[in-house]
Amino acid sequence: MRLREILVPEFDLGMTLNCGQVFHWQKHGRGFTGAIAETPTYVEQEGHLVRFAGIDAKELAHYFAFDHLLTEICASFPKDAALQTARQFCRGLRIIRQPKWECLATFICSSMKQLGHIRQISLSLRKRFGTARKICGQQVLLFPPAERIADASEKELQESALGYRAKNLRATAQQIASGAVDLASWSGLSDLELHDRLCALPGVGTKVANCVMLFAYERIGAFPIDVWIERVLREKYFAQRQSATKKELAKFASGYFGAYGGYAQQYLFHYARTAGKQKREDSSSVSRC
DNA sequence: CTCCAGGGATGAT
DNA sequence: ATCATCCATGGA
Numbered sequence A: 001m002r003l004r005e006i007l008v009p010e011f012d013l014g015m016t017l018n019c020g021q022v023f024h025w026q027k028h029g030r031g032f033t034g035a036i037a038e039t040p041t042y043v044e045q046e047g048h049l050v051r052f053a054g055i056d057a058k059e060l061a062h063y064f065a066f067d068h069l070l071t072e073i074c075a076s077f078p079k080d081a082a083l084q085t086a087r088q089f090c091r092g093l094r095i096i097r098q099p100k101w102e103c104l105a106t107f108i109c110s111s112m113k114q115l116g117h118i119r120q121i122s123l124s125l126r127k128r129f130g131t132a133r134k135i136c137g138q139q140v141l142l143f144p145p146a147e148r149i150a151d152a153s154e155k156e157l158q159e160s161a162l163g164y165r166a167k168n169l170r171a172t173a174q175q176i177a178s179g180a181v182d183l184a185s186w187s188g189l190s191d192l193e194l195h196d197r198l199c200a201l202p203g204v205g206t207k208v209a210n211c212v213m214l215f216a217y218e219r220i221g222a223f224p225i226d227v228w229i230e231r232v233l234r235e236k237y238f239a240q241r242q243s244a245t246k247k248e249l250a251k252f253a254s255g256y257f258g259a260y261g262g263y264a265q266q267y268l269f270h271y272a273r274t275a276g277k278q279k280r281e282d283s284s285s286v287s288r289c
Numbered sequence B: 001c002t003c004c005a006g007g008g009a010t011g012a013t
Numbered sequence C: 001a002t003c004a005t006c007c008a009t010g011g012a
Helices: A013-017 A057-063 A070-075 A081-089 A100-109 A115-129 A146-151 A154-158 A165-177 A183-188 A191-199 A206-216 A227-237 A246-256 A258-288
Strands: A004-007 A026-028 A031-036 A039-046 A049-053 A132-135 A138-141
Touching: A004 A057, A013 A031, A013 A039, A031 A057, A031 A138, A039 A057, A039 A132, A039 A138, A049 A057, A070 A258, A081 A227, A081 A258, A100 A115, A100 A146, A100 A165, A100 A183, A100 A206, A115 A138, A115 A146, A146 A165, A154 A165, A183 A191, A191 A206, A206 A258, A227 A246, A227 A258, A246 A258
Parallel strands: none
Antiparallel strands: A004 A049, A026 A031, A031 A039, A039 A049, A132 A138
């Protein structure tokens, strides 16, 4: 298949797909295969050049948020050492625009799971319930629609290693399939109202709601606090006040990091996970030698 | 406010 | 081959 190409400054495809915001892209050759909504897509990067197949340039640009002005976003950040280091490390990482149901379902499954495991759950759900398509001779499995999950039995869902999440995923899928909930219609809600509506869904609490707001509703200020971010906040910003509650951390974060807090969060998160791991591997290999 | 079930992979011994 | 560790939600 012939690849088309566009020029995108300030973009790191690999980091964007592997930073824990999306879980279905597979490494293939020098790029990645996956689906953008229902469209099987291949995408690779060489310097500032992005080559792709299967999808419109416009849809690709929308999904990967090539319109986000990273320079301006970073310039708006507070100038503390932790965030400056993280943003250097995460240069080119973009918060993408995911389909709402797919994002919601994936993050319901993500609770109490690590990134690798969330990938496996996503793959298992797509294998069992999703439609198979092809791009560049490679199979791509679409994320199953809510109707398909709603029709599955809890037992079937359990076979994707969902544990107690199966019940929540199914209950939420049923609300969507029945029409009681229309995710698209929530786009116009205020941040607060959207957060409340999401939290009313089974299996969705503050953290998952904030992830969905950030990754599917373009609420770039949303600041999900998981254990990694909580650790970073306590170490770097609350060193004197270890007694601070999670609520206080959230309040601080939403004020301190500004309108693009979600970007700050993702950069701090990815740096803490990736650089932290490298440090651990380095020191363990040193001690072995 | 605090405590804790819950499950499956992954990493350490 | 066992044992500890990772983790968000929801209910007590």
